[in-house]
Amino acid sequence: MSERIPAQNLTGDFRSRAAEALADGQLRSNFRVAMDSLMQKRADAFADEQEREGLRELGNHIKARALSRLPDLLEQLEAKLTDNGVQVHWAETTEEANRIVHRIIEQRKGSQVVKGKSMVSEEMEMNDYLAARNIECLESDMGEYIVQLDGEKPSHIIMPAIHKNRFQVARLFHDKLGVDETDDVNELIQIGRRALRQKFLEADVGVSGVNFAIAETGTLLLVENEGNGRMSTTAPPVHIAVTGIEKVVENLRDVVPLLSLLTRSALGQPITTYVNMISGPRQPGELDGPEEVHLVLLDNGRSSAFADAQLRQTLNCIRCGACMNHCPVYTRVGGHTYGEVYPGPIGKIVTPHMVGLHKVPDHPSASSLCGACGEVCPVKIPIPELLQRLRQENVVAPGQSRVKDGGAKFSRSERAVWWGWALLNRSPRLYRWFLWAATRLRKLTPRQLGPWTENHAPPMPAARSLHDLVRDHNKQGGRT
Amino acid sequence: MSARDRILNKLRAGLNGTRPRPDDFDEALVTRPWQYSAQERVTRLRSLMEAVHTEVHPVTMADWPVKVQELLATRNVGNLLYAPETAHGRQLARHWQAVTAGPTLLAYDRPAEDWKDQLFWQVEASLTGTAGGIAATGSLVLWPDRHEPRLMSLLPPLHIALLRASEIRDNLYELMQEQGWASEMPTNLLLVSGPSKTADIEQVLAYGAHGPKELVVLILEDA
Numbered sequence: 107m108s109e110r111i112p113a114q115n116l117t118g119d120f121r122s123r124a125a126e127a128l129a130d131g132q133l134r135s136n137f138r139v140a141m142d143s144l145m146q147k148r149a150d151a152f153a154d155e156q157e158r159e160g161l162r163e164l165g166n167h168i169k170a171r172a173l174s175r176l177p178d179l180l181e182q183l184e185a186k187l188t189d190n191g192v193q194v195h196w197a198e199t200t201e202e203a204n205r206i207v208h209r210i211i212e213q214r215k216g217s218q219v220v221k222g223k224s225m226v227s228e229e230m231e232m233n234d235y236l237a238a239r240n241i242e243c244l245e246s247d248m249g250e251y252i253v254q255l256d257g258e259k260p261s262h263i264i265m266p267a268i269h270k271n272r273f274q275v276a277r278l279f280h281d282k283l284g285v286d287e288t289d290d291v292n293e294l295i296q297i298g299r300r301a302l303r304q305k306f307l308e309a310d311v312g313v314s315g316v317n318f319a320i321a322e323t324g325t326l327l328l329v330e331n332e333g334n335g336r337m338s339t340t341a342p343p344v345h346i347a348v349t350g351i352e353k354v355v356e357n358l359r360d361v362v363p364l365l366s367l368l369t370r371s372a373l374g375q376p377i378t379t380y381v382n383m384i385s386g387p388r389q390p391g392e393l394d395g396p397e398e399v400h401l402v403l404l405d406n407g408r409s410s411a412f413a414d415a416q417l418r419q420t421l422n423c424i425r426c427g428a429c430m431n432h433c434p435v436y437t438r439v440g441g442h443t444y445g446e447v448y449p450g451p452i453g454k455i456v457t458p459h460m461v462g463l464h465k466v467p468d469h470p471s472a473s474s475l476c477g478a479c480g481e482v483c484p485v486k487i488p489i490p491e492l493l494q495r496l497r498q499e500n501v502v503a504p505g506q507s508r509v510k511d512g513g514a515k516f517s518r519s520e521r522a523v524w525w526g527w528a529l530l531n532r533s534p535r536l537y538r539w540f541l542w543a544a545t546r547l548r549k550l551t552p553r554q555l556g557p558w559t560e561n562h563a564p565p566m567p568a569a570r571s572l573h574d575l576v577r578d579h580n581k582q583g584g585r586t
Numbered sequence: 587m588s589a590r591d592r593i594l595n596k597l598r599a600g601l602n603g604t605r606p607r608p609d610d611f612d613e614a615l616v617t618r619p620w621q622y623s624a625q626e627r628v629t630r631l632r633s634l635m636e637a638v639h640t641e642v643h644p645v646t647m648a649d650w651p652v653k654v655q656e657l658l659a660t661r662n663v664g665n666l667l668y669a670p671e672t673a674h675g676r677q678l679a680r681h682w683q684a685v686t687a688g689p690t691l692l693a694y695d696r697p698a699e700d701w702k703d704q705l706f707w708q709v710e711a712s713l714t715g716t717a718g719g720i721a722a723t724g725s726l727v728l729w730p731d732r733h734e735p736r737l738m739s740l741l742p743p744l745h746i747a748l749l750r751a752s753e754i755r756d757n758l759y760e761l762m763q764e765q766g767w768a769s770e771m772p773t774n775l776l777l778v779s780g781p782s783k784t785a786d787i788e789q790v791l792a793y794g795a796h797g798p799k800e801l802v803v804l805i806l807e808d809a
Contacts, residue, residue, distance in 0.1 A: 140789055160615045167610055174607040177597040190773075196590035248795055249786035265786060272788050295784060295792040302796065307706045323771045333740060333782035333797025340736045340774070341698075351593065356609075358768045362616045362759045373785075376634065377723040380797070381777035389773055393735040394698035405589075409596040418600070 120468040123443040133269055137440050140268045144431040147374025148482070165367045166486040168360045169422040176412065179321040179354045180403065186324025190386035192399045200230040203404045207232060207313070207346055210400055211241055214344055216310030220302075222338035223247035223330065224315030225263055225425060226348045226404055228447045229460065232313070243313070246302050246334040248295060255282045261441030263448065264372050264427040269440055302334070312338035312396065316349035317424070318364060319401070322357045326401065328382040329369060336382055345384075345396040351403050352412075352421035364424060367484035372426040407459035407510060414508050416495060420455045422485040427452075429479035429489060435472055444469065451479035455492045462511030463499060470496035541571045613759060620722035620757035627721040627754045628805065634724025638780035639793055641802040650804050651681035654713060654746060657802055658689050665690040667705075667712040667742055669734040674715050674748055694735055705737060711744035718761055719754035720777070726803065727761065728776040736774050745798040747778070750806045 127133055152158040172179060184194045197203035207230075211219065219236060221227060221243055233254065236243040245254040249266035253259065256278050260266030267275070272289045280287040285297050306312075314335055318327040326347050328335045339345045355361060369375045388395035411417045430436040430450025441449035446457045446466060454469040470493045479489040496509065501520070504513035530536050548567040555564055587595075622630055632642045645653050658666060669675040670693040682691050689711070698705060717729040726747055730736040739745050755761040758777075762768070767775070782797030793799050 136788075143789055154619065157615075157619050160612075164612060164615050167607070171607040171609060174601070174604065177594045177601070180594065180597075196588070196593055198589045198592060202589060246796070247786070248784045252786070265789070267786055268789075270787075272790070275787050291787050291790040292792045294787055295795055299794065299796060303706060306796075307702055323768055325771050325775075331782070332784045332786075332795035334795070336736075336740050336776075337796050340740065351597075357611075358762065358771075359611065359613075359759065362757075362762070365758070366616070377725055377777065377779050379638070379778065379780045379783055381725075381779075383771065383775040384773070385771040385775070386773040389732070391732045392773065393694060393696065393732060394737045395735070395773060403593075405593045405596075409593055409600065412597055413600040 119445055120443060120466070120472060123445060124439045124472070127439045127443045132271070133440055134438060136269055136271055137437050140262075140265065141431050141437045144265075144374070144427075148371055148428060148431070149374075151370040151374040151376065161363050161367055162484055162486055164363045165424075165484050166422065168355060168364060169424075169485050172355045172360070173352070173412070173418060173421055175356065176351070176354070179356055180351060182321040183319055183324060183354050186321065187401060188324075190324045192324065192326075192386055192401055195400060195402045196405075197402055198405045200404065200406050203230050203348060203402050203406075204232060204235040206402050207348070208236065208239060208241075210344065210346055210398075211236070211311050214310055214398075216344070217241055218305070218309045219243040219311045219313055220246050220305050220309040220338055220342065221250075222312070222314035222328070222335040223250055223266075224313065224348055225447065226315055226350055227313060228260065229406060230348065230404070232348075244302070244305050244309075246305070246332075246338060247330075248298050248332060248334075251298055251302065252278065255279075259442065259447070261449065262427060262430060263425055263450075263452075269442065306337045306341045309338075309342040311344040311346060312340075312342040313346050313348065314338050316347050316353050316401070317368065318361045319349060319354045320356075320358050320361060321354055323385060325358065325383050325385045327361055327365075328384070329365065329378040329380070330382070331373075331375075331379040333380060336380055339382065339384055340395055343396055344398045344400070345387075346400045346402065347384075348402045348404060351405055351408050352423070364485075368424050368426050371428040371482065371484040407461075410510055411456070411459040417455075417459070417492065417509070419487050420452075420459070420492065422487050423452055423456065424485055425452075426484055428482045428484065432478040432482050434474060434476060434478070439472075451489045451493075452487075455487070455489060455496065458496060458499075458509050458512075463496065463507070463509050464511040464514035467500055467514045470494075470500060541573065545569055545571055545574075616759045617757055622721050622756055627756065628751055630721045631719050631724050631754055632805070635780060635801075635803060638724070638783070639801075640724075640780050641800070643802070643804055644807050645804045647806055647808060650748065650806065651678050653804060654678065655681070655685065655688055657744075657746065658711060661711075661744065663689050663710045663744060665692050665708070665710050667692045667694055667709045667738055669694055669714065669738065671695075671733040672715060674713070675733075678713060694738055698735070698737055705741055709742045711746065712738045712742040713746045713748070714738050716747050716749045716753070718765070719749050720756075720758050720761055721754055722757040723777075723779060725758075725777045725779040728778055729772055730774050730776070731772065736776075739776070739778065740797050743794065743798055744800045744802070745781070746802045746804065748804050748806060750808050752808050 195206045233243045245251045252267040261269040276287045276289045316326045369378050387399040436450040475490050499507045499509040499512035500515040507513045544567045551566045716726045718727040781793050781801040782795045783793045784795040
């Protein structure tokens with residue numbers, strides 16, 4: 107069968123990368139094993155279906171409520187944080203956000219930055235931006251560190267280095283850090299610990315993401331297992347948190363269910379090792395903690411998604427990664443195939459607002475619409491429904507789309523075919539004529555029908571239509 | 587117009603003609619599945635924490651410093667970081683004075699900058715108090731302050747935490763309501779539910795990623 111997949115005929119980046127990934131046995135097995143285990147852990151953590159569904163609905167309502175008051179809550183968050191001594195910055199684009207971060211580092215004459223895990227900083231490509239300005243920006247999450255050492259991007263939002271196995275990491279550490287090659291995972295982690303601890307000690311600035319920003323109290327909540335988030339936000343003299351504007355929630359109590367949904371959906375843990383709630387810089391008399399805390403609020407297309415009531419639901423996302431863990435496409439092609447910061451089902455519905463749909467036209471169709479992503483989403487984002495919406499936005503006439511740079515797949519001939527099909531089905535006479543012609547001239551059906559016939563036998567109308575068969579059946583007395 | 591105003595204007599335009607959704611937070615959903623008797627609270631917290639590699643020991647108000655000493659001795663630990671201005675810190679220091687030999691006590695009594703190298707590389711263990719525990723998730727609540735700073739529970743490879751059994755609550759919601767967090771959040775509030783860990787390589791669990799490799803919880807049986 108495989109020789110019937112002619113790789114040279116595949117078009118577009120997503121397709122060619124997918125073909126490569128599918129042919130990579132090691133990659134496929136790394137993902138298969140990891141996703142199976144993550145699915146099982148989540149299922150075990152939500153053993154009681156009624157409890158789970160009640161919590162998901164509550165999670166959805168909390169996010170919907172926050173979004174229904176988003177501008178007010180952002181202002182409240184800013185006011186509270188400012189009262190607490192945190193400096194708040196706003197950025198419409200990733201370029202602006204990078205400039206803000208760079209300016210803060212410059213003011214402290216900093217040259218070394220250590221970063222806890224942050225997907226928004228990936229969106230900003232902060233590492234590259236700062237490196238170009240002679241500032242070292244080092245990842246400190248073990249997975250992110252491995253990926254950065256190898257000059258790669260994360261392939262999963264929770265498990266950045268899940269595409270690698272221990273032997274690949276061992277070789278990488280040996281090549282880049284000059285240590286003896288060991289395939290003992292504990293030893294590998296200790297190598298990382300030692301290298302990064304010195305960096306935490308020396309760093310001028312620590313950067314982190316935010317899981318929930320609480321408007322009521324002016325608190326930035328951060329979950330993690332490693333302690334690198336605590337290190338990045340406690341050890342260096344300056345802490346800069348970067349986050350998307352959708353991360354704000356109204357009340358402190360709102361994070362109780364969201365936290366439970368997040369850690370159970372992501373890793374099957376009742377809670378992460380550390381839940382870090384930061385409400386201000388070091389106070390007079392305190393002996394550690396950063397002297398300055400900054401929050402950078404990034405838009406980067408989020409307000410455009412927000413403008414459409416249906417697409418707004420993408421902003422419910424709490425970045426747990428459960429949708430990718432359960433996605434049959436993601437599991438097979440891996441995170442890098444998507445070519446963007448956010449892979450998998452959630453990536454498909456958030457990325458178009460950030461980079462434009464024309465840049466990722468194949469993403470909405472790289473789905474079987476099996477519905478698993480929507481079923482497991484802890485805040486009930488109807489991902490399959492949004493994928494269908496994006497498929498439509500892909501084919502509307504350019505300029506008519508409500509999504510940034512939609513309409514890339516608009517085709518006049520496809521429009522004409524559908525127009526003809528609609529006409530045929532509205533006129534009984536035309537329809538009968540078509541049936542007559544299709545059954546008589548069926549041998550004339552083309553043998554090549556685009557990509558379909560690359561992997562399937564060409565379709566051919568039957569010699570007799572269903573109408574004909576029914577008529578005959580009734581003539582014979584209608585017996586079965 | 588600033589970036590701030592442009593973002594807020596765009597968001598407001600998107601909400602045109604809509605009303606805020608009601609606050610229908612149902613606290614039963616986050617409390618009812620997580621309720622226990624006093625005895626269950628301790629056993630649940632203990633079993634959840636032990637499941638993630640935490641050592642838990644019941645102790646009494648009078649003898650816990652002896653337990654600390656014993657824990658350090660079996661591990662051959664050379665020094666212990668403590669908070670001299672706290673009640674438990676004073677009790678520990680008194681005990682240490684009474685028994686002459688033992689690991690060196692290091693008081694966290696000056697800004698981290700003054701001894702960062704030592705804090706990062708040489709401190710082998712620490713002892714802190716807690717502001718409570720959570721049975722539902724097996725968590726400790728840490729409320730670092732000027733007397734017991736943040737890095738104490740993060741830098742040393744061994745962290746020993748004192749938890750009063752009477753301060754363990756059923757779930758996070760109940761604890762945050764009872765302690766009135768929403769009206770007085772400290773600069774840093776922490777939930778700690780085990781030693782530092784990672785599963786970033788092949789999902790294999792490894793402890794001691796960046797924080798403590800070992801967490802020992804001493805439960806003061808005062809309930």
